[in-house]
Amino acid sequence: MKFEHYGIGIAKGMALTFKHLFRKPITTQYPEERLTVSRRTRGNELVWDKERCTGCATCAKSCPEGCIEIITSRGEENNYIVDKFEVDMGRCIFCGLCVEACPFEALFMGYAYERARYRRQELVMDKEALLLSGERQPSGYARPKIEAGLPRQTLLLDRDKVKK
Ligand code: SF4
Ligand code: SF4
Structure with a gap:
């Protein structure tokens, strides 16, 4: 006859439950608390360096x-x-190609992930919206030189170090 028939299985299960009751939670209280995303993130925007762009259209192709x-x-x-440079982020699949x-x-993938909009037309980014600026942080995706200077990703294991 197995021991579980004497309630040992239930006791084991309850012991595990109690163990987790006293563990520190690892959930994040977004949006009050934000974690630093991966340096190579493919956020939901593109960032365009007007000065370096030659208008070759390789990206579009x-x-x-x-x-x-x-x-x-x-x-x-x-x-x-370049008279027009427009990206419809509503259709973009963030492949990074x-x-x-x-x-x-x-051209860079962006760092942003908070670009939800009520209307699809508002997801179309024109030249001004794509422009590399202080507000728009390019991701290190496919750009190792940029990646080296970006902050380290916050892992849930490092949560204690996240500033609130
Ligand atoms: S961003 Fe596009 S158009 Fe501009 S240089 Fe790069 S590939 Fe060419
Ligand atoms: S190549 Fe991929 S990441 Fe770039 S705009 Fe097209 S779908 Fe988006």
Whole structure:
């Protein structure tokens, strides 16, 4: 006859339950408390460096969703002037192929993850919305030089170190 028939199984289960009752919770009280995401995160925005972009449209050609639209005109030095650079983040699948394909390191995945909107049209990012600026933090995804300078990801194990 097995011991469980004498209630040992229940006792074991209850012991485990009680053990967890006294453990420190590892949940995060978002949005009051935010964890630092992975340095290589593929957030829900793209970041564009206007100065480095040549308007070659390699990123747009690499996008499997066709959600990057670029319109260029010819400049005085036979260069491209980017008149329109628009990304429909509502269709983007955050694959990062456009970032990997950019030969001039002018496009980055963003660090942001709070871009929920009520209307799909509001997810379309134009040149100004994509522009690399102080507010927009590029992710280190496919950009090892940037990755090295980004803060370390907060793991739930390190939760005690998270500033509240
Ligand atoms: S991340 Fe992928 S789906 Fe999104 S714009 Fe870039 S290539 Fe297209
Ligand atoms: S691939 Fe890079 S350089 Fe070419 S248009 Fe896209 S962002 Fe600009």
